[in-house]
Amino acid sequence: MNAPTSSPPCCGREDPGAVAQGMEREQAQELSRLRRQLLVAAVLTTLVILSSLAPMLGGPQLPLLPSWFSSPWTQLLLSTPVLFWCGRDFFRAAIAAFRQHSADMNTLVAAGTGIAWLSSLFTTLFPEVLRAEGLPADVYFETAAVILTLVLLGRLLEARARGQTAEAIRRLIQLQPPTARVLRHGQPIEIPVSLVVVGDEVQVRPGEKIPLDGEVLHGSSWVEESMLSGEPTPVAKARGDTVIGASINRSGSFSFRVNRIGADTVLAQIVALVRQAQSSRTQVQRLADQVVGWFVPVVIAVAIAAFVGWFWISGNAVLALLFLVSVLVIACPCALGLATPTSIMVASGKGAENGLIFRSAEALETAGKLRTVVIDKTGTLTRGQPQVSDFERLPGAALPAPTLLALAAALESRSEHPLAEAIVSYCRQALGQGLAQALPQAEAPELERFEAVAGRGVQAVVGGQEVRIGTPRWLPELGIATASLAPLLERLEAAACSVAVLVVNGRLEACFGVADPLKPSSAAAVAALQRLGLELVMLSGDARRTAEVVAAQVGIQRVIAEVRPADKAAVVRRLQGQGEGPVAMVGDGINDAPALAQADVGIAMGSGTDVAIAASDITLISGNLAGVPAAIELSRATMANIRQNLVFAFAYNLAGIPIAAGLLFPFTGWLLSPMLAGAAMAFSSVSVLSNALRLRRFRPAPLPMAAA
Amino acid sequence: MLSDAAQTSLWRTIDQPIALKGLVVGIGLLLIAAELWWFLGRHGAGVAARGSDTGLQEITISVDGGYKPARIQVKAGRAMRLCFHRLDPSGCLAQVIFPDFQTSLDLRLHATTCVELPATAAGVYPFHCGMNMVRGVLEVVE
Numbered sequence: 001m002n003a004p005t006s007s008p009p010c011c012g013r014e015d016p017g018a019v020a021q022g023m024e025r026e027q028a029q030e031l032s033r034l035r036r037q038l039l040v041a042a043v044l045t046t047l048v049i050l051s052s053l054a055p056m057l058g059g060p061q062l063p064l065l066p067s068w069f070s071s072p073w074t075q076l077l078l079s080t081p082v083l084f085w086c087g088r089d090f091f092r093a094a095i096a097a098f099r100q101h102s103a104d105m106n107t108l109v110a111a112g113t114g115i116a117w118l119s120s121l122f123t124t125l126f127p128e129v130l131r132a133e134g135l136p137a138d139v140y141f142e143t144a145a146v147i148l149t150l151v152l153l154g155r156l157l158e159a160r161a162r163g164q165t166a167e168a169i170r171r172l173i174q175l176q177p178p179t180a181r182v183l184r185h186g187q188p189i190e191i192p193v194s195l196v197v198v199g200d201e202v203q204v205r206p207g208e209k210i211p212l213d214g215e216v217l218h219g220s221s222w223v224e225e226s227m228l229s230g231e232p233t234p235v236a237k238a239r240g241d242t243v244i245g246a247s248i249n250r251s252g253s254f255s256f257r258v259n260r261i262g263a264d265t266v267l268a269q270i271v272a273l274v275r276q277a278q279s280s281r282t283q284v285q286r287l288a289d290q291v292v293g294w295f296v297p298v299v300i301a302v303a304i305a306a307f308v309g310w311f312w313i314s315g316n317a318v319l320a321l322l323f324l325v326s327v328l329v330i331a332c333p334c335a336l337g338l339a340t341p342t343s344i345m346v347a348s349g350k351g352a353e354n355g356l357i358f359r360s361a362e363a364l365e366t367a368g369k370l371r372t373v374v375i376d377k378t379g380t381l382t383r384g385q386p387q388v389s390d391f392e393r394l395p396g397a398a399l400p401a402p403t404l405l406a407l408a409a410a411l412e413s414r415s416e417h418p419l420a421e422a423i424v425s426y427c428r429q430a431l432g433q434g435l436a437q438a439l440p441q442a443e444a445p446e447l448e449r450f451e452a453v454a455g456r457g458v459q460a461v462v463g464g465q466e467v468r469i470g471t472p473r474w475l476p477e478l479g480i481a482t483a484s485l486a487p488l489l490e491r492l493e494a495a496a497c498s499v500a501v502l503v504v505n506g507r508l509e510a511c512f513g514v515a516d517p518l519k520p521s522s523a524a525a526v527a528a529l530q531r532l533g534l535e536l537v538m539l540s541g542d543a544r545r546t547a548e549v550v551a552a553q554v555g556i557q558r559v560i561a562e563v564r565p566a567d568k569a570a571v572v573r574r575l576q577g578q579g580e581g582p583v584a585m586v587g588d589g590i591n592d593a594p595a596l597a598q599a600d601v602g603i604a605m606g607s608g609t610d611v612a613i614a615a616s617d618i619t620l621i622s623g624n625l626a627g628v629p630a631a632i633e634l635s636r637a638t639m640a641n642i643r644q645n646l647v648f649a650f651a652y653n654l655a656g657i658p659i660a661a662g663l664l665f666p667f668t669g670w671l672l673s674p675m676l677a678g679a680a681m682a683f684s685s686v687s688v689l690s691n692a693l694r695l696r697r698f699r700p701a702p703l704p705m706a707a708a
Numbered sequence: 709m710l711s712d713a714a715q716t717s718l719w720r721t722i723d724q725p726i727a728l729k730g731l732v733v734g735i736g737l738l739l740i741a742a743e744l745w746w747f748l749g750r751h752g753a754g755v756a757a758r759g760s761d762t763g764l765q766e767i768t769i770s771v772d773g774g775y776k777p778a779r780i781q782v783k784a785g786r787a788m789r790l791c792f793h794r795l796d797p798s799g800c801l802a803q804v805i806f807p808d809f810q811t812s813l814d815l816r817l818h819a820t821t822c823v824e825l826p827a828t829a830a831g832v833y834p835f836h837c838g839m840n841m842v843r844g845v846l847e848v849v850e
Binding site: 022023026027030033089092093094095096097098099100101102103104105106133134135159275276294296297298300301304305307308311312313314315316341360 | 720721722723724729732733736737739740743744746747748749751772773774775776778796797798799802805810811812814816817838841842843
């Protein structure tokens with residue numbers, strides 16, 4: 001067996017599944033370590049509190065407890081392991097950070113609890129010094145222990161929540177089954193997916209997950225791709241069709257040839273895109289980042305100033321020290337740092353679940369501010385595949401309909417016009433088995449003197465008959481009267497059809513109406529976008545008349561028609577210039593790519609070309625326009641969530657510091673004990689995280705009933 | 709949690725000699741100045757990455773309570789490879805994020821994980837841990 005040489009683990013290109021597993025194990029270890037530390041801390045802290053209660057209550061001791069239990073020495077003994085065993089990580093990290101001239105939340109926690117502990121140690125050793133000053137020889141071991149326990153609790157909750165925010169990615173990675181059944185020397189063997197190489201033939205049974213991307217070789221089935229595209233309907237797969245790794249095989253058995261493995265698979269690329277979005281910054285966050293850098297050193301300065309100020313006012317060192325500790329403890333900037341990234345992480349994961357891939361945090365941010373959405377018609381509102389919607393044998397036609405269809409199929413099968421394919425498949429379908437009957441040589445027609453007349457149509461001699469198919473504008477040149485055709489043409493054009501006429505031996509025989517049918521969800525998606533208050537513009541290369549008809553069918557009022565592909569970007573730029581921005585562009589084709597890049601938010605249909613997807617900020621994997629309102633709703637929900645988080649974080653930190661420093665005490669009598677400060681600090685992070693996790697409940701609003 | 713008796717005596721004002729108060733204020737201000745200088749001041753230039761056979765600029769950063777070194781100097785216009793050796797068990801440090809490169813990296817404990825970053829223009833590109841608490845900076849110079 002030839003194992004592929006895996007890329008060295010250094011370059012971030014290793015198998016995402018293996019890394020995820022390792023990370024998960026480490027995360028579980030951290031959680032259990034934190035839980036153990038917290039348990040020990042909680043037990044010891046409870047004892048310290050009980051011990052400190054006795055002198056506080058004024059009594060000599062609590063009933064049933066020996067007198068030594070309430071001695072400061074007992075408290076020293078109980079609280080020391082809480083600080084320096086349960087809380088060793090804080091001190092270790094604080095010292096390491098200090099050596100590198102950096103200060104963070106560990107610095108604040110370590111300094112706050114350390115100072116409370118040290119001053120209490122001093123009181124325990126030399127109580128007479130304080131008594132001489134007329135101060136109670138109180139110790140604050142319980143304060144230090146309580147703060148540390150609360151911070152540990154916050155840590156534990158954070159670690160758990162962090163695991164949940166990363167869950168979306170993990171769930172994506174876990175979509176890939178661990179093994180594949182590969183044919184080697186004609187025998188199926190089960191091997192780990194990482195050992196499968198490009199070109200291997202893999203068998204898939206009903207109910208199994210497809211391990212990798214490839215092309216179906218034998219068999220056929222229905223495959224559910226909902227986990228990647230969000231589309232619930234299973235898709236039929238037969239020989240030659242592409243299957244995507246991680247989708248679920250519903251009904252039949254088939255085998256396929258693997259053509260993409262490892263980091264090249266669609267799943268791996270989606271994971272990479274989501275990660276990319278999760279590691280980029282929003283504008284809001286850039287601001288928060290700058291604040292965090294200054295925050296801790298400034299807080300330490302404020303804490304020292306509080307000590308100095310209160311000592312100056314009261315001359316009471318113990319009181320001043322309590323203020324210092326409170327300021328240090330409440331100011332942990334964790335919540336501030338967490339405010340944006342957690343929301344972004346949850347949101348981009350949530351997007352991926354709904355088939356919306358955001359390329360960057362900025363795309364997520366801008367999508368909520370959009371005012372105008374430009375929608376390319378072909379492939380976005382419509383299927384992008386023209387179909388014959390009308391076939392009419394005209395009055396005065398000499399040949400029977402089957403013969404006409406067979407002649408049209410024969411002639412158009414040679415044409416390269418985009419409408420020709422639609423006509424051929426329509427004719428073949430309409431005739432079915434009757435094709436050979438209608439025209440004996442129809443399967444392999446002999447075309448003589450085939451000629452494509454530019455801008456007009458095609459002509460040839462088929463079975464001795466002179467056949468032409470082309471636009472009605474060709475008719476006058478051929479000397480054929482078109483007056484009788486006028487009402488029909490008008491009706492077809494009103495239905496947004498392009499018209500092709502069939503002329504046999506100089507006689508007008510039949511007429512085809514070809515239209516690009518709307519996707520079923522287009523009208524509902526347009527209504528949803530309008531409900532979100534967005535200005536919609538439809539962009540089309542079609543004639544104004546046709547474009548307007550399509551626009552009316554889906555309910556869009558503004559149409560910019562007859563736009564050449566190269567001018568699409570210019571249209572977007574013009575709208576931006578007119579102050580209608582931020583502008584989103586929705587498209588799927590190669591020719592949409594410049595416009596997608598020009599738009600403030602480019603949205604590509606996942607069914608579209610790779611170029612379009614590469615140029616876009618958001619990819620709708622399902623290729624369903626309904627993803628656009630969903631993406632905008634998600635973005636709005638996310639930005640609202642980030643604003644709430646920032647309010648939480650700033651409220652705790654900024655409002656807490658002056659209170660902790662005792663600034664409000666002279667006016668209101670408000671004070672914050674160090675213990676309460678510790679609780680507030682721990683819960684600021686927790687409330688930010690739980691608020692961000694609320695986004696996990698986001699569901700795009702159901703589409704409104706189509707207006708038309 | 710303080711009893712009335714304890715509170716009254718804790719909240720008392722004590723007359724301190726003005727010299728002592730002055731001394732405390734002086735020491736306090738000095739401490740503030742020293743602390744701000746230590747944390748916010750500039751302390752030496754970044755550690756320069758060295759070239760390697762692969763043509764990349766390489767540097768190994770140890771992750772232990774912080775990034776060591778935290779200021780890294782690289783040359784503009786050349787791709788670089790940053791290797792992180794994680795020694796700190798804290799979960800925050802399990803991820804490094806390079807926002808300007810839209811890249812993040814998961815670090816295994818007691819292992820070295822590397823990332824290759826493309827060549828960029830001169831400038832200052834910060835990176836930070838998953839919680840944005842521990843920060844480092846890439847100084848790209850001409």
